[in-house]
Amino acid sequence: MPSEVVDDAAEAGLPIATSDAPTLDVLRHSAAHLMAAAVTELFPGAKYDVGPSIEDGFFYNFRLPGDAHFTEDDLGVIEERMRLLSKRALPYLPDVLPRAEARALFEQLDQPFKVAIIDRLDAGVDRVSVYRTGDFIDLCRGPHVADSGVVHAFKLLRVAGVYWLGDERNEQLQRVYGTAWFSDEELDAYLHRLEEARRRDHRRLGQELDLFSFPEELGSGLVVFHPNGGLIRTLMEDYSRERHIAAGYEFVNTPHITKEDLFQISGHLDWFSEGVFPPLELDEGQRYYLKPMNCPMHILIFRSRMRSYRELPLRLFEFGTVYRYEKSGVVHGLTRARGFTQDDAHIFCSREQMQGELVSLLDFTLGLLRDYGLSDFYLELSTKPEGKAVGTDKEWEEATGALREAASGRGLELVLDPGGGTFYGPKISVQARDAIGRTWQISTIQVDFQLPHRFGLEFVDPSGGTSRPIMIHRALFGSIERFFAILVEHYAGAFPLWLAPVQCELIPVQDDEPAVVASIADLAARMRAARLRPHVDDRPGERMQARVRTAELHKVPYVVVIGKRDVERNDGMLSLRDNRRGGAQQQVAVDDLIERLTAEVRERRPE
RNA sequence: GCCGACGUAGCUCAGUGGUAGAGCAGCGGUUUCGUAAACCGCUGGCCGGGAGUUCGAAUCUCCCCGUCGGCUCCA
Numbered sequence: 001m002p003s004e005v006v007d008d009a010a011e012a013g014l015p016i017a018t019s020d021a022p023t024l025d026v027l028r029h030s031a032a033h034l035m036a037a038a039v040t041e042l043f044p045g046a047k048y049d050v051g052p053s054i055e056d057g058f059f060y061n062f063r064l065p066g067d068a069h070f071t072e073d074d075l076g077v078i079e080e081r082m083r084l085l086s087k088r089a090l091p092y093l094p095d096v097l098p099r100a101e102a103r104a105l106f107e108q109l110d111q112p113f114k115v116a117i118i119d120r121l122d123a124g125v126d127r128v129s130v131y132r133t134g135d136f137i138d139l140c141r142g143p144h145v146a147d148s149g150v151v152h153a154f155k156l157l158r159v160a161g162v163y164w165l166g167d168e169r170n171e172q173l174q175r176v177y178g179t180a181w182f183s184d185e186e187l188d189a190y191l192h193r194l195e196e197a198r199r200r201d202h203r204r205l206g207q208e209l210d211l212f213s214f215p216e217e218l219g220s221g222l223v224v225f226h227p228n229g230g231l232i233r234t235l236m237e238d239y240s241r242e243r244h245i246a247a248g249y250e251f252v253n254t255p256h257i258t259k260e261d262l263f264q265i266s267g268h269l270d271w272f273s274e275g276v277f278p279p280l281e282l283d284e285g286q287r288y289y290l291k292p293m294n295c296p297m298h299i300l301i302f303r304s305r306m307r308s309y310r311e312l313p314l315r316l317f318e319f320g321t322v323y324r325y326e327k328s329g330v331v332h333g334l335t336r337a338r339g340f341t342q343d344d345a346h347i348f349c350s351r352e353q354m355q356g357e358l359v360s361l362l363d364f365t366l367g368l369l370r371d372y373g374l375s376d377f378y379l380e381l382s383t384k385p386e387g388k389a390v391g392t393d394k395e396w397e398e399a400t401g402a403l404r405e406a407a408s409g410r411g412l413e414l415v416l417d418p419g420g421g422t423f424y425g426p427k428i429s430v431q432a433r434d435a436i437g438r439t440w441q442i443s444t445i446q447v448d449f450q451l452p453h454r455f456g457l458e459f460v461d462p463s464g465g466t467s468r469p470i471m472i473h474r475a476l477f478g479s480i481e482r483f484f485a486i487l488v489e490h491y492a493g494a495f496p497l498w499l500a501p502v503q504c505e506l507i508p509v510q511d512d513e514p515a516v517v518a519s520i521a522d523l524a525a526r527m528r529a530a531r532l533r534p535h536v537d538d539r540p541g542e543r544m545q546a547r548v549r550t551a552e553l554h555k556v557p558y559v560v561v562i563g564k565r566d567v568e569r570n571d572g573m574l575s576l577r578d579n580r581r582g583g584a585q586q587q588v589a590v591d592d593l594i595e596r597l598t599a600e601v602r603e604r605r606p607e
Numbered sequence: 608g609c610c611g612a613c614g615u616a617g618c619u620c621a622g623u624g625g626u627a628g629a630g631c632a633g634c635g636g637u638u639u640c641g642u643a644a645a646c647c648g649c650u651g652g653c654c655g656g657g658a659g660u661u662c663g664a665a666u667c668u669c670c671c672c673g674u675c676g677g678c679u680c681c682a
Contacts, residue, residue: 069611071612072612072676157676158611158676159610159612159676160611160676160678161677162609162678163609163678166679168609168678168680172609172610175610177677203674203675214673216655216672219672220672220673220674271682272682275681275682292682324682327609328673329608329677329678330608330679330681385682421682422682424682441681507642508639509641509642510639513639541635541637541638541645542644542645543639543644544639544641544642545641545643545644546643546644547642548642548643548644549642549643550643550644551642551643552642552643553643561641563641564641565641566641575641575642577642583642583643585642
């Protein structure tokens with residue numbers, strides 16, 4: 001959900017005339033009015049709904065007369081009209097009207113959305129403000145810029161269908177999005193940022209770097225990793241595995257399908273049915289489901305025998321592949337797939353151990369993410385979703401309190417997400433900012449009293465009696481595919497050396513010089529012996545320049561070019577090109593080169 | 608799921624009712640070149656799938672699949 005500074009016109013109240021030093025919000029809100037003015041001129045009979053400023057821009061919702069719809073081509077036309085209106089420097093004129101009079105006005109203008117807004121105002125509101133811009137009049141609490149001439153650095157970006165009042169049972173309106181800034185320079189900079197985001201798009205880089213694909217025959221939201229992507233993924237998993245072993249996790253494996261009983265008991269079929277693929281029917285009418293979550297399987301492992309308090313905390317880890325039915329319109333590359341693999345673990349512990357586990361878990365999580373090159377975090381605490389939750393208020397309070405406790409004192413910003421928890425418990429999400437400042441939800445840590453209860457889990461406590469364990473669900477990458485996509489975008493495809501599929505491209509200047517060929521082969525062998533991943537570009541018929549270019553396009557971190565001159569000089573020095581630093585070159589000795597690269601890998605340097 | 612746009616060679620795209628095209632990639636040859644593209648030639652397509660309209664469909668209509676931008680959802 002993008003953070004929208006919603007101009008809830010329902011609060012239309014006292015007018016604030018014009019703003020001498022308008023903020024970006026004011027400017028953008030004024031741009032929204034200007035757009036609506038242009039639209040109502042160009043499309044007589046258009047009904048306008050609301051038009052707030054949002055992050056980086058603004059929008060306005062419309063219903064066009066008849067079955068008419070905006071097309072992308074209309075954006076240019078509307079934009080032109082806006083420029084015309086802008087040049088006329090039309091003042092934004094405020095007025096205050098008695099509520100009934102305003103209602104009659106919009107009734108007369110045949111603007112049903114505005115009438116509806118007035119009707120939804122609190123009973124105590126008896127006066128509302130309106131703004132006029134040329135012939136356009138809008139219910140609005142302001143403030144606005146002085147005149148439309150201030151709104152000149154803008155661009156309309158896209159058109160979208162939206163539900164009236166955001167409720168999918170309502171009719172769909174058309175929303176036009178735009179961006180607006182005080183100066184053309186700022187506008188250009190913003191458009192540049194959009195371009196930069198497009199350049200980093202993991203779907204595009206996934207194809208260019210031959211990392212993965214979504215074959216149409218496979219079905220929407222289902223991915224295949226190619227050798228390059230597969231290697232990166234394996235390296236990501238290997239390091240995660242190593243760290244989990246060190247942190248006291250034990251590894252388990254579970255199947256991809258299960259009888260419905262399991263998810264009946266867990267409650268997923270009641271609470272999560274929309275996300276579950278339809279069942280497979282067996283001959284005897286037995287129903288099997290693809291697993292949307294791993295937790296019930298791990299619970300069965302816990303429950304497979306009597307457990308002692310001495311075994312706790314029991315941390316069961318699995319790269320568990322799950323399948324979730326995502327609505328067709330929401331599938332999006334690797335970040336929203338229908339089949340994906342979680343780095344999923346469930347920690348079974350006593351109530352007394354819970355707090356300590358959460359604290360060390362959060363440390364573990366942030367440390368691991370930092371090793372993958374992310375360093376700018378904030379935390380989000382999601383609380384009980386009213387009406388969609390199981391368990392008592394007391395349990396929810398305890399679990400929420402424990403999470404809050406663990407999250408505080410981390411030196412990280414903690415944002416509240418009311419009602420955002422799962423049906424079985426509250427959660428902390430770790431959010432990270434990437435290289436161009438976008439935020440991604442990464443890790444999730446959830447406290448759960450419910451599943452242990454539903455599955456009747458218990459352990460023998462020190463007194464010889466039985467107690468019920470607490471479960472902590474946690475996925476640090478979230479989903480490997482998603483985390484992979486985030487890294488692709490964060491690094492713009494130029495992975496740090498320890499994750500780069502090819503770490504050093506070795507390029508012969510001549511293919512037919514035995515001494516050059518031998519020198520390259522020798523260097524490649526020495527690098528492999530040092531557990532580095534060199535690649536020799538000996539494609540016949542390609543010139544050295546073309547090979548350098550290919551290595552650059554493939555975002556290979558380092559390039560070594562060896563030719564006759566090097567061999568003849570015979571001083572052991574090589575020409576090393578650093579692709580991540582604009583192709584900067586330097587001379588290095590072979591031993592130094594290998595030492596330098598292995599150190600960079602060992603330290604997992606982010607670039 | 609909903610609104611809109613789109614789907615032509617491995618990739619990026621041109622082609623709007625009359626014989627399917629370009630660049631790159633791939634393959635074959637020539638070239639052996641010092642840090643971002645040598646040159647010549649060749650191959651490559653059920654124009655996403657199906658049904659319809661038409662003498663004739665990549666092109667028009669409908670259904671399905673898939674992609675993109677949003678909405679809703681992200682439990």
